[in-house]
Amino acid sequence: MRANRLMSGVAVAMAVSMFAVPAASAAPVTSTSSAGPGASLRGRVGLSPQSTTVPGFGNLTLTVDARSGERHGASGRASLQHEFFAPDGSWQGTVRIDVDVDCLAPAEDGTTATVTGTVRALTYDVPPGTPEPPRPSGSWHPETAFGFSLDRPGASGSGTVRERVGWSGVPDFNDPSAPPVAAKCVAPAADFYVIAGGYRFKR
Numbered sequence: 451m452r453a454n455r456l457m458s459g460v461a462v463a464m465a466v467s468m469f470a471v472p473a474a475s476a477a478p479v480t481s482t483s484s485a486g487p488g489a490s491l492r493g494r495v496g497l498s499p500q501s502t503t504v505p506g507f508g509n510l511t512l513t514v515d516a517r518s519g520e521r522h523g524a525s526g527r528a529s530l531q532h533e534f535f536a537p538d539g540s541w542q543g544t545v546r547i548d549v550d551v552d553c554l555a556p557a558e559d560g561t562t563a564t565v566t567g568t569v570r571a572l573t574y575d576v577p578p579g580t581p582e583p584p585r586p587s588g589s590w591h592p593e594t595a596f597g598f599s600l601d602r603p604g605a606s607g608s609g610t611v612r613e614r615v616g617w618s619g620v621p622d623f624n625d626p627s628a629p630p631v632a633a634k635c636v637a638p639a640a641d642f643y644v645i646a647g648g649y650r651f652k653r
Contacts, residue, residue, distance in 0.1 A: 488517075488518065488652075489517065489518045489554055489556075489651075489652060489653050490515075490516065490517040490518070490554070490650075490651075490652045491514060491516045491517075491554060491563050491565060491598060491649060491650070491651045491652070492514060492515050492516070492649065492650055493513075493514055493647060493648055493649025493650060494511065494512070494513045494514075494647045494649075495511070495512050495613070495615060495644045495646065495647040495648060495649060496509065496510065496511055496644070496645050496646030496647055497510045497511070497512060497615055497642040497643065497644060497645065498510065498642065498643050498645045499641075499642060499643070500643060501643045501645070502645065503645060506537075508532055508533050508534040508535055509531075509532070509533040509535075510530070510531070510532045510642070511530070511531045511532075511533075512528065512529070512530050512531075512596070512615060512617075513527075513528065513529045513531075514526070514527075514528040514551075514565055514596065514649065515527055515528070516528065516551045516554045516565045517554065518554045523552065523553065524551050524552060524553050524554040524565075525550075525551055525552075526551040526554075527548065527549065527550065527551060528548075528549040528551060528565060528567060528596065529546060529547065529548045529549065530546065530547050530549075530617065531544060531545070531546040532544065532545050532546075541577065542576075542577065543574065543575060543576040543577065543580065544574065544575040544576075545572070545573070545574050545583075546572070546573050546574075546575075547569050547571070547572050547573075547594070547620065548569070548570045548571045548573075549567040549568065549569055549570060549594055550567050550568050550570050551565055551566070551567040552566060552567045552568060552593075552634055553565065553566040553567070553634050553635040555635045555637075556651070556653070557599075557637065561599055562597050562598065562599040562637055562640065563597075563598045563599075563651040564595065564596070564597055564598075564635060564636070564637035565595070565596045565598070566593060566594065566595040566596070566632060566633070566634050566635055566636065567593070567594065568591045568592065568593055568594075569590070569591050569592055569593075569594055569620060570591070572585065572586055572590075572620075572623070573585075584624070586623035587623070590623045592620050592621050592630060592631070592632070593630060593632045593633060593634060594617070594618055594619070594620050594631070594632050595616075595617070595618040595632035595633070595636060595637060595638050596615060596616065596617055596618075596637075596638070597615065597616035597617075597637035597638050597639065597640045598613070598614075598615055598616075598640065598649060598651065599613070599614050599615075599616075599640040613643075613644040613648060613649070614640040614641065614642060614643055614644060615640055615642045615644060616637065616638040616639045616640035616641050616642065617638060617642065618631050618632035618638040619631050619632075620632075
């Protein structure tokens, strides 16, 4: 699960490991088709690797405003932010990526919507006196991908419907040879639970 690639500690100096995907990893692929003009996906969600909050994980929040047009494909913005806290509850720092959307596409089976884009920036916010982690170079703008889906109830009609979201991660910017971890309009597996907020996909 990609949640295991996120930093579980509170040392923001190690925050880059939260975003980096090992070179040997590959994102699961979901077949998609481009959304028609006027389609959109908007929302703000709190995410967790489990269906409830996880002690020590911090606050992981995704905001997305993606829309498709007739001439220029998809556009919009997405941002993923992770806040870290010490065991006593004190804030330890925040890492954030901002993404320029380049694709909005539903899965062929209609159960998943994919949003991809290029990373505009990776930024940190740390407490006063805390050294800021290294930043990527100005030419570092990799493709990244998000997948939005719904769990389905059991065949008997029982079970709980839960929204879930996937994220491809980004290459390690400290490794110039790191290969891409995402491709335009290709969805990652939806392996984070939505524990707050929600989103809406409009065709």
